[in-house]
Amino acid sequence: MRLVKLGLHSLIYSSQPEELRAFLRDKLELSCYDTGGGWLMFPNANADLGIHPIDGEGGKHEVSFNCDDIYATRSELEAKGVEFSCETEDHGWGYVTYIKLPGAKDIMLYQPKYERPQS
Numbered sequence: 275m276r277l278v279k280l281g282l283h284s285l286i287y288s289s290q291p292e293e294l295r296a297f298l299r300d301k302l303e304l305s306c307y308d309t310g311g312g313w314l315m316f317p318n319a320n321a322d323l324g325i326h327p328i329d330g331e332g333g334k335h336e337v338s339f340n341c342d343d344i345y346a347t348r349s350e351l352e353a354k355g356v357e358f359s360c361e362t363e364d365h366g367w368g369y370v371t372y373i374k375l376p377g378a379k380d381i382m383l384y385q386p387k388y389e390r391p392q393s
Contacts, residue, residue: 282321284337290377297376301354302339338382344369347383358383 288294295314298304306314320340326333341347344362348371352358359380362371368387372380 282323286337286375286378286381288375288377293376294378301351301356302373336382338384339373340384340386342385344371344383344385347385 286294292312295306295312298316299306299314304316304318306316309315348358348362351373357374359372359374362369366387369385371383373383375381
C-alpha cells in the first residue's frame with residue numbers, strides 16, 4: 275500500500291526571475307498559475323524521473339523539457355525569438371539541445387527515443 279502519492283517539483287534559480295517566468299509563460303507557452311504576488315507555478319503532469327549512472331561520488335540533478343519532435347519544436351521556438359546554445363545532437367537515447375534562459379543556466383530540450391506509457 276502506498277501511503278503517500280509523490281509528484282515531481284522542480285526549481286530553476288535565476289538572477290532574473292520575473293524575466294524567466296515571462297519567458298516560460300510567453301515564449302514556451304507553459305501553463306501557469308499565480309500563487310500570489312506574481313509568483314508563477316508551472317504545473318505539468320507529463321513528467322518522469324530517470325536515474326543515470328556516473329563515475330565516482332556526488333551526482334548532479336538536471337531539469338529538462340521534453341517534446342515529440344525536437345526539430346519542429348526548435349523551429350517554432352526560434353520563430354518566437356528563443357535562442358539555443360548548441361546544435362541538436364543525437365545522444366543515442368534521445369535528441370538533445372539546450373535553450374538559453376534569462377538569468378539562469380541553459381536548460382535541456384529533449385526528444386526521447388523510447389516510448390512513454392500512456393497515463
